[in-house]
Amino acid sequence: MKILVTGAAGFIGSRLMMLLAERGDSVVGIDNINDYYDVRLKYGRLRSAGFETGADGVKWGEELRSSLYGDCRFVRLSIDDKHGLDTIFAKEGFDKVVNLAAQAGVRYSITNPYAYLQSNLVGFLNILEACRNFKVGYLVYASSSSVYGTNEKVPYSEDDKVDSPVSLYAATKKSNELMAHAYSKLYGIKVTGLRYFTVYGPWGRPDMSPMLFATAIEKGEPIKVFNNGDMIRDFTYIDDIVEGTIKVIDTPPAEEEGKASARVYNIGCSHPVKLMDFISEIEQAMGHEANKEFLPMQPGDVYQTNADTSRLETEIGYHPCHTLHEGIGKFVEWYRSADNPLRENQ
Numbered sequence: 001m002k003i004l005v006t007g008a009a010g011f012i013g014s015r016l017m018m019l020l021a022e023r024g025d026s027v028v029g030i031d032n033i034n035d036y037y038d039v040r041l042k043y044g045r046l047r048s049a050g051f052e053t054g055a056d057g058v059k060w061g062e063e064l065r066s067s068l069y070g071d072c073r074f075v076r077l078s079i080d081d082k083h084g085l086d087t088i089f090a091k092e093g094f095d096k097v098v099n100l101a102a103q104a105g106v107r108y109s110i111t112n113p114y115a116y117l118q119s120n121l122v123g124f125l126n127i128l129e130a131c132r133n134f135k136v137g138y139l140v141y142a143s144s145s146s147v148y149g150t151n152e153k154v155p156y157s158e159d160d161k162v163d164s165p166v167s168l169y170a171a172t173k174k175s176n177e178l179m180a181h182a183y184s185k186l187y188g189i190k191v192t193g194l195r196y197f198t199v200y201g202p203w204g205r206p207d208m209s210p211m212l213f214a215t216a217i218e219k220g221e222p223i224k225v226f227n228n229g230d231m232i233r234d235f236t237y238i239d240d241i242v243e244g245t246i247k248v249i250d251t252p253p254a255e256e257e258g259k260a261s262a263r264v265y266n267i268g269c270s271h272p273v274k275l276m277d278f279i280s281e282i283e284q285a286m287g288h289e290a291n292k293e294f295l296p297m298q299p300g301d302v303y304q305t306n307a308d309t310s311r312l313e314t315e316i317g318y319h320p321c322h323t324l325h326e327g328i329g330k331f332v333e334w335y336r337s338a339d340n341p342l343r344e345n346q
């Protein structure tokens with residue numbers, strides 16, 4: 001099976017690319033390696049997947065081959081480059097595409113709205129068009145728990161109405177679901193959107209709370225605790241996310257006469273925790289108490305996320321198995337290891 005993974009230098013994409021290649025798929029990863037966060041982390045992930053990235057990074061369009069996995073290549077390419085994307089689709093003839101490339105982050109969308117339009121809407125349209133024109137049978141793409149906005153009914157179910165996003169980021173993810181549905185109905189492309197719930201673990205994002213908290217605790221600086229700590233998050237360990245994503249890649253939606261082959265799944269841990277409990281788990285793993293700065297709610301943030309994953313469990317056999325204690329332990333172990341390229345700053 002030949003699979004394209006976009007966002008392959010990212011947190012989820014790099015792990016997905018490695019696990020697909022490890023089991024024998026032919027994988028091409030693409031990423032524009034943008035500097036939304038420290039690119040040393042993106043290059044570090046690529047190196048851990050066996051790519052020799054060189055002192056000057058990776059040139060645009062340059063193709064690297066992994067020294068660790070059989071048939072695994074990486075190309076620096078942006079999904080908003082329609083010509084470049086069409087060229088790689090024409091050359092490779094992908095069987096399946098997994099689109100994880102996006103401008104992520106809720107808070108950044110308040111100050112940098114146009115980045116979201118370019119990657120999440122124009123880029124996503126380019127992916128859909130390429131799937132249509134180069135006859136890709138199946139597209140899996142990242143949506144987000146943020147589409148639930150201020151939904152008060154918990155746990156969040158795929159049947160809940162998601163028409164009230166509270167950030168532009170969430171609005172672009174909801175738009176992706178609508179665009180994918182339309183392309184599925186019009187052109188017979190099978191599509192599955194995955195609403196990821198707060199992913200954490202080794203090689204995680206420095207703009208998300210586990211890394212922000214660990215870094216502040218290590219430096220003895222205060223951690224910012226929004227909404228005075230009164231928040232609930234369904235933290236999901238990276239390996240559970242990637243294993244669930246692979247199961248979804250392996251199980252395209254069935255065809256139904258006259259209907260779009262389009263579906264959306266929640267993918268989370270289904271064990272939401274209070275932010276203060278999450279902080280104390282990190283404190284214990286790091287062996288230091290955090291100095292806490294209590295602040296009000298941030299624009300775009302939601303009070304809670306809580307996934308009902310019964311649909312994914314029933315239809316795909318998804319069973320997340322990492323407890324928060326285990327997951328945070330693995331995260332802190334990686335954070336303090338020589339593998340973490342951001343340690344040099346401390």
Ligand SMILES: NC(=O)c1ccc[n+]([C@@H]2O[C@H](COP(=O)([O-])OP(=O)(O)OC[C@H]3O[C@@H](n4cnc5c(N)ncnc54)[C@H](O)[C@@H]3O)[C@@H](O)[C@H]2O)c1
Nearest residue numbers: 007009010011012031032034078079101102142196198199
């Ligand atoms: N991590 C989470 O908790 C979470 C939660 C919900 C949804 N998601 C979604 O899952 C996907 C992966 O998230 P992640 O946490 O790995 O984020 P990430 O930022 O680590 O990875 C995304 C990657 O996409 C790349 N990228 C951005 N714009 C691009 C473009 N135009 N062309 C090519 N590459 C581009 C970035 O350089 C980055 O490496 C994203 O779509 C994100 O919105 C993540």
